[in-house]
Amino acid sequence: MNLKSAQFKLQARKAIGDADLRIKVKKATGTSLAKRKQVVEELADWEELRQKGHELRKIVVDNLDSYLSQFIESARRNGGIVHEADDHKSAKHIIYDIIRRVSADTVVKSKSMITEELHLNSMLEENGIRVIETDLGEYIVQLAGETPSHITAPALHKSKEDIARLFQEKLNMPYFDDPAKLTAAARERLRDEFLHARVGISGVNFASADTGTLTIVENEANARLCTILPEVHIAVMSVEKIIPSFDDLPLFLKLLTRSATGQRITSYVSLVNGPRSHHNPDGPRQLHIVILDGGRKRLAKHPEWKEALYCIRCGACMNICPIYQSIGGHAYGSVYPGPIGAVITPTLFNMKDSQDLPFASSLCGACTDICPVKIDLHHHLLFERREIVNRGYKSFIEKIGMAVWRWTMLSSGRLEFTGRIGWLLRKVLGKNMPAPGWTPHRQFPVIALRSFRSLMKNDTKYGT
Amino acid sequence: MEHKLLSLFQSRVQDSGGWCEIVDSEDEVFTTLQKKYTFEKEKVIVSGRAAEQLRASGLPGVDIETVHPEERRGLLTNAKLGITLCDGLIAETGTVVLLNHPSETRELSLLPEYHVVIAASDQLYESLDVCLSKIRRLYADGLMPSITLITGPSRTADIEKTLVVGVHGPREFGVIVI
Ligand code: SF4
Numbered sequence: 001m002n003l004k005s006a007q008f009k010l011q012a013r014k015a016i017g018d019a020d021l022r023i024k025v026k027k028a029t030g031t032s033l034a035k036r037k038q039v040v041e042e043l044a045d046w047e048e049l050r051q052k053g054h055e056l057r058k059i060v061v062d063n064l065d066s067y068l069s070q071f072i073e074s075a076r077r078n079g080g081i082v083h084e085a086d087d088h089k090s091a092k093h094i095i096y097d098i099i100r101r102v103s104a105d106t107v108v109k110s111k112s113m114i115t116e117e118l119h120l121n122s123m124l125e126e127n128g129i130r131v132i133e134t135d136l137g138e139y140i141v142q143l144a145g146e147t148p149s150h151i152t153a154p155a156l157h158k159s160k161e162d163i164a165r166l167f168q169e170k171l172n173m174p175y176f177d178d179p180a181k182l183t184a185a186a187r188e189r190l191r192d193e194f195l196h197a198r199v200g201i202s203g204v205n206f207a208s209a210d211t212g213t214l215t216i217v218e219n220e221a222n223a224r225l226c227t228i229l230p231e232v233h234i235a236v237m238s239v240e241k242i243i244p245s246f247d248d249l250p251l252f253l254k255l256l257t258r259s260a261t262g263q264r265i266t267s268y269v270s271l272v273n274g275p276r277s278h279h280n281p282d283g284p285r286q287l288h289i290v291i292l293d294g295g296r297k298r299l300a301k302h303p304e305w306k307e308a309l310y311c312i313r314c315g316a317c318m319n320i321c322p323i324y325q326s327i328g329g330h331a332y333g334s335v336y337p338g339p340i341g342a343v344i345t346p347t348l349f350n351m352k353d354s355q356d357l358p359f360a361s362s363l364c365g366a367c368t369d370i371c372p373v374k375i376d377l378h379h380h381l382l383f384e385r386r387e388i389v390n391r392g393y394k395s396f397i398e399k400i401g402m403a404v405w406r407w408t409m410l411s412s413g414r415l416e417f418t419g420r421i422g423w424l425l426r427k428v429l430g431k432n433m434p435a436p437g438w439t440p441h442r443q444f445p446v447i448a449l450r451s452f453r454s455l456m457k458n459d460t461k462y463g464t
Numbered sequence: 465m466e467h468k469l470l471s472l473f474q475s476r477v478q479d480s481g482g483w484c485e486i487v488d489s490e491d492e493v494f495t496t497l498q499k500k501y502t503f504e505k506e507k508v509i510v511s512g513r514a515a516e517q518l519r520a521s522g523l524p525g526v527d528i529e530t531v532h533p534e535e536r537r538g539l540l541t542n543a544k545l546g547i548t549l550c551d552g553l554i555a556e557t558g559t560v561v562l563l564n565h566p567s568e569t570r571e572l573s574l575l576p577e578y579h580v581v582i583a584a585s586d587q588l589y590e591s592l593d594v595c596l597s598k599i600r601r602l603y604a605d606g607l608m609p610s611i612t613l614i615t616g617p618s619r620t621a622d623i624e625k626t627l628v629v630g631v632h633g634p635r636e637f638g639v640i641v642i
Contacts, residue, residue, distance in 0.1 A: 024624075031625040078607060136631060137622035153622060160624050179623040183631055190632065195541065211600070211608065221574060221618040221633025228570050229537075246600055250592040265557040265592075267480070267619050268633070271611035279609045282569040 002119055004333030005345060005354035012360065015327035016441075021157060025328045028156045029319040035262025036316060043254075053255045054374040057310035060209075060242050064300045067209045067242045068291070074212030078274035080287045091292045092123045095201070095234055098288050099129055102232055104198040108190075110216075110223035111135040112203025113151055113313060114236045114292055116335045120201075131201075132193050134222040136186055143170045149329030151336065152260045152315040157328050190222070200226035200284070204237035205256065205312070207289075211246040214272040214289070217256060224268055233275070233284040238292045240300070240309040252312065255372035259314035295348050304383050305347045310373045311340050317367035317377060323360050332357060339367035339377045346384055355393045358384040416451060423447045469555040469588055470641065476558025480616030481629050482637040484558075486585075489642065493582060494522035496640055497547075501578065507544040512567025514549045514582055529567060537571060546576035546634075552595040553588045553641070557615055560639060561595055564609040573614060579634040581614075583641050 004011070015021060040046050060067050072082045085091035099107060107124065109115065109131055121131045121142075133142040137154035141147065144166055148154030155163070164177035173185060202223050206215040214235050216223050227233045243252055249271070257263045274280055275287035300306050318324045318338030329337035334345040334354060342357035358381045367377040388394065408414045426433050426447045433444040470486065477484040485496050501508075508525025510518065515527035525547065531539055540546065548568050552561035560581050564570055573579045589595040592613070599611065618633030629635060 028625050134632065135622070136620045140622070153625075155622055160626070163623055179626040180628045182623055183620060183628040187630070187632055191541075194632070195537070213608070219619050220631035222631070224570070224574050224612070225632055228574065247593075247597060250596060253592070261621070264476070265559055265613065265615050267614065267616050269613040271613070273608045273610045277607070278566070279607045280564050281566045282564065282571060283610065
């Protein structure tokens with residue numbers, strides 16, 4: 001995967017300086033959170049549902065191989081053509097091959113994070129195939145030549161004015177910044193593409209092992225158009241999208257849609273049970289299911305990190321994260337931003353290049369509290385920090401610094417003494433006291449002469 | 465109890481941006497539709513199974529079964545209103561459950577500008593769990609058709625989280641419960 005996480009610090013600094021971006025991100029995440037709160041609070045058993053979701057995801061990840069073969073068998077029985085891809089390269093090859101065999105030159109596509117992870121579009125375009133993103137947010141991002149900044153709201157970083165200017169420039173339209181009009185313009189342009197494309201590509205939200213059912217969740221109906229109208233439907237998923245049973249769908253739908261968009265259910269949920277047949281009289285002639293491993297089977301065997309595979313990609317941890325709210329999604333430099341991105345990018349892709357991501361957290365735990373499948377996100381961030389240090393990725397200076405800090409913290413006398421020194425320095429240097437990485441943007445706070453501990457000890461008001 | 469569920473269903477459909485009318489008998493379906501829409505009959509396409517049910521009380525449009533299969537998609541693209549039956553109503557979410565029946569293409573609920581579902585009150589379930597497990601039992605020893613869950617019209621909030629109704633699918637969605 002094309003990771004840009006190595007420049008995280010630089011990107012984050014730039015994003016923090018962009019007040020406009022912060023306003024847009026705060027507004028969007030705030031709206032999502034408020035809606036989520038409403039529909040979650042009306043369920044008295046939300047906590048039990050989360051627990052149940054967690055347990056089912058754990059069962060699948062712990063027995064990934066057997067669930068995978070059960071799913072493949074069921075999907076084949078339904079008439080689907082299943083392809084297993086070990087890595088990104090072979091997944092892209094398989095998809096390209098399917099398209100080439102039907103001599104299609106245009107592909108309509110609905111939202112899929114796995115295809116983002118594959119960088120599928122650029123590969124297909126290099127091979128002369130037009131790829132049209134049809135989810136409105138993805139369409140906007142594609143027109144702008146950008147990547148999504150949020151997993152469920154790809155164009156969250158754009159204002160309606162940004163989009164109006166983009167449409168004006170790329171689609172030769174007059175400028176109007178009314179979301180309804182912009183949406184109508186996209187509808188009009190994409191309708192014909194849907195009707196004529198011979199291949200449609202979609203993602204998969206859940207794949208039921210026992211029945212082979214692919215579940216696709218959406219609001220715009222573009223995924224339905226992509227998966228019903230073209231002759232060939234290619235569904236792209238990763239191995240961990242599997243859930244044990246068809247009967248688990250209501251639970252996971254509840255967890256996903258309420259957390260993601262604050263809806264009790266989305267406008268459309270398609271349960272695809274195979275290609276056209278007597279049972280499925282309309283729909284594509286061929287259904288191809290491409291299942292990507294891409295390091296996930298390895299991750300599933302790791303005692304701690306396997307939990308990252310429980311994720312159902314609702315995006316709630318991004319919305320609630322104070323870091324994400326301040327810098328948006330692009331700064332992370334990974335397809336998966338926010339807390340889950342910071343957990344999964346180092347473990348799944350490249351720890352060295354994404355070593356700064358687990359440190360982009362205040363460890364406040366808001367992500368863990370909101371996660372609908374109870375992934376212990378902030379502890380994973382902590383575990384990964386430890387791993388990054390153990391692997392020796394941190395600089396020598398930082399190591400010395402940490403050693404000194406540790407030495408200081410291990411004795412109350414040394415801690416007290418350091419506090420006094422700090423107080424003295426602050427007194428002499430004033431609020432311009434330098435602290436690298438901190439004071440360029442903030443003032444150094446005043447340090448109390450007497451520490452809280454000594455107050456506790458000596459003052460009868462506080463002491464025991 | 466049933467009455468309570470029905471009014472919950474109705475209010476949930478409205479919450480999701482759709483409309484829901486409850487009528488006493490089949491005879492009222494035609495007049496309800498007439499009150500809502502004044503499209504020419506050729507612009508209204510009715511699924512095979514819906515046509516069969518409505519024929520006696522007045523067929524509001526063209527029965528899709530009478531159209532040559534190759535002309536159906538073109539017809540639906542230009543249609544104003546698609547009318548289907550359904551296989552379940554979910555009170556908790558205001559959802560309509562549609563199986564992919566041989567006489568009811570999924571394009572009927574997708575391509576026309578408006579989509580109306582004709583349902584019966586005994587199709588009402590409290591939650592999705594009950595409805596899906598019943599469907600599964602029904603097809604226990606054979607392949608299941610594809611299933612579509614529809615809740616309100618197509619929508620997006622991709623631009624500044626502002627809700628816009630009518631994206632790539634129907635702009636308006638309604639249910640008539642008999
Ligand atoms: S980690 Fe949890 S909260 Fe974050 S996207 Fe995944 S499921 Fe949602």
